[in-house]
Amino acid sequence: MGPCRGGTEATCPPPVWVAQVFGELEVALVAYVRGRLGGNLEGARDVVQEAFVRLCQQDWPEIEPHATAWLYRTCRNRAIDIQRREGRMSTLDSHTDLGSLQDRTARRPDEQMQQGEQLAQVRSRLEQLPDQQQELLRLRLHDGLSYKQIADVTGLTVGNVGYTLHQAISSLRVSLRTD
Incomplete structure (x- = not known):
């Protein structure tokens, strides 16, 4: 061969x-x-x-x-x-580059501090999502994969990928508004 x-x-x-x-x-x-x-x-x-x-x-x-x-x-x-x-399960951790979500145009220290607090809050909320939602968000937002590529990676249907991502983002919105 x-x-x-x-x-x-x-x-x-x-x-x-x-x-x-x-x-x-x-x-x-x-x-x-x-x-x-x-x-x-x-x-x-x-x-x-x-x-x-x-x-x-x-x-x-x-x-x-x-x-x-x-x-x-x-x-x-x-x-x-x-x-x-x-024998362990992984979750979204601090090594995931969520720093790219931070707006780097802020110049004043108080704006930078506020952005840092907001980013910490988003990270905290992300860690509370189910593992599958975390993974799909990582593949979509961090790695830039299309819904089709995510479906190919995970074995889900494209529709299920879209639905799960929608659910994850909706959950994040609700949890961030309640603070």
Whole structure:
């Protein structure tokens, strides 16, 4: 058997393409897996590296159009396996880059302090959401995946992804208004 699963050298992903995809997605995938693994950076890097090794074994013409979703799904499934093995569940943690939600244009210290308090409040509310809602929000807002890609990653339908995201955002709005 050749280097690709059931394929030949000609059907393997070209190294230039793999390098390009790696350059585009590595940081986001590591951050995503790190969040799922409770902040374990080395474990996240190992999972992402394993996913790219598996990508190199796929039939390129079939994998190329949906490589992003395939990589997220592969990383997600491996992270779930690790969580099960280690007997712990992950939640949205402080390693998730929610700092990007902060408006960096504020100049006055009182505005910066108020923004910091608001961001802390949003983080707190996010941590109270169910794990699935946290994950979908992370994939959509942090990683920028489309509903279709999120559906491919999680195994949900596109409609279910939209509904769950709507529920999560609605819950956040309500909980932030009650303060």
